[in-house]
Amino acid sequence: MSTPPESDPSVIAGERGHLTNLAYRLLGSLTEAEDAVQEAYTRWYAMPGRQRAGIESPGAWLTTVVSRICLDVLGSARVRRERYVGEWIPEPLPDRTEWPAAPLGATDPADRVTADDSVDMAFLVVLESMTPAERVAFVLHDVFRYSFPEISAIVGRTPAACRQLASSARRRVTKHRRPAPAVARQVSVLRDFKEAWQEGDIKTLVALLDPDAVMTADGGGLVSTVRRTIEGGREIARYLTHIAGLSPDLVLLERTVNGRPGLVAQRGGTTVTVAAFDLTEGRITRIWAVRNPEKLRPWTTTPAHP
Numbered sequence: 001m002s003t004p005p006e007s008d009p010s011v012i013a014g015e016r017g018h019l020t021n022l023a024y025r026l027l028g029s030l031t032e033a034e035d036a037v038q039e040a041y042t043r044w045y046a047m048p049g050r051q052r053a054g055i056e057s058p059g060a061w062l063t064t065v066v067s068r069i070c071l072d073v074l075g076s077a078r079v080r081r082e083r084y085v086g087e088w089i090p091e092p093l094p095d096r097t098e099w100p101a102a103p104l105g106a107t108d109p110a111d112r113v114t115a116d117d118s119v120d121m122a123f124l125v126v127l128e129s130m131t132p133a134e135r136v137a138f139v140l141h142d143v144f145r146y147s148f149p150e151i152s153a154i155v156g157r158t159p160a161a162c163r164q165l166a167s168s169a170r171r172r173v174t175k176h177r178r179p180a181p182a183v184a185r186q187v188s189v190l191r192d193f194k195e196a197w198q199e200g201d202i203k204t205l206v207a208l209l210d211p212d213a214v215m216t217a218d219g220g221g222l223v224s225t226v227r228r229t230i231e232g233g234r235e236i237a238r239y240l241t242h243i244a245g246l247s248p249d250l251v252l253l254e255r256t257v258n259g260r261p262g263l264v265a266q267r268g269g270t271t272v273t274v275a276a277f278d279l280t281e282g283r284i285t286r287i288w289a290v291r292n293p294e295k296l297r298p299w300t301t302t303p304a305h306p
Contacts, residue, residue, distance in 0.1 A: 012044065015059050019066050020112040025139050026070040027077070028090030028124050030110055030298055036073060040065040060150075067136055067154045074132035085221025087229065089288045090124040091295040092274040095256035110298040115259030117180075118143045121276035121288050124258070126176045130169050137162045138169035181279050186261040187254070189279060194252045194263055200241045209233030210283040220292030223272075236287065264299065271299040 016037060023033035040062050044052065055061050081088045096111055117123060118139075127135050136155055140146040141162070148159035148166075155162060180186075189208060196204035213233045219225035230236050244250070250272075253264045257276040265273035274296060278286035290296065 012041075012058055012062075015062050016041075017112040018059070019062055021114055022063065022139070022144060023066055023070055024093070024113050025118055025124075025127070025143060026067070026136060027073060028128060029295075030091050030093065030113070031294070032073055032077075036066050036069045039069055064154050067140065071132050071136050071155060074135060078132075085219070086225065086227040087216045087218050088128075089216060089218035089290050089295075090121065090128065092121070092262075092276060092288075092290050092299070093119055093258045094274075094298050095259075098255050115256070117259070119258045120180070120260055121258045122278045122286065123173070123177065125288070126173050127169075129172060131165075133157070134165045134169040134172075137165035138173075141166045142170065178278075178280055180260065181282065183261065185282065186277070186279055189282060189284065190261050190263060190277060191254060193284065194254065197240050197244055198252060200244050202237045202241050205237035205240060206234050208284055209236055210280065210285045213283075213285050213287070215239070215287040215289065217289040218292050218295070220294060222293055223291050225289070225291045233284075271296050274299055 019037045023036045027033050140151045148162045151162045152159045193208050211233050215230040215236045217225040251266045255264045263275045274290045276288045277284055
């Protein structure tokens, strides 16, 4: 008996990119996303062949399983993040075109994630404020365009309830989201910011930061970093110039972080910080600095160059 095209191993493997994209947006973590996708594949291949052959759409089956796994992970993540040392920031996503190619045969979930507005750090941070059910319903419907009857089968709620969840989540996004400035403008502001930081020019830093700017750092308790949110452009500028004075060997690189211009700090060729930014009217309003080395694994070690 021939294998149905949908059940062909190459077709099943071809779903991995879609599943990783979905799981990263649901969890905000490449590591957890890859674990969820791998678990779904493990369940698929653990089924008897006859049972797999009876599944009309393996892609839909895998999507359902990954979404349910992510729903469970999000529920337990709330408890784990209450015990997390310091602030928790979503895992930053690199642009692989800006880094050396992975060794032959090596794969990384970051290579499979498509960068668009739904992986913008500001967007992911808003997703973190949602309940697990809100997040799953919203991402499946508004980002991946699944219908509410389809989402209902995934999350185990009525289509009407799923519509309500997505609507509630959408209001959160609308409340916090602002139009992103043109990329050229972002690049220009961050280049000035980088140069001022390197030179310890506090006056220029203050001018580039919104007076009500907020900076959050995530070290996960594994590296030293400020554990409280720093509020106010002047306070952030003072903190950054202090750090620059303590680390004269720090090299700052202009890199794409979650699809938008950002900065990467390296010491001895090793990435030690990845910073994402939010700008409003040409000034920096938010900085998310990820220093937790477990979240920097996709940012491969490479010789530093501007």
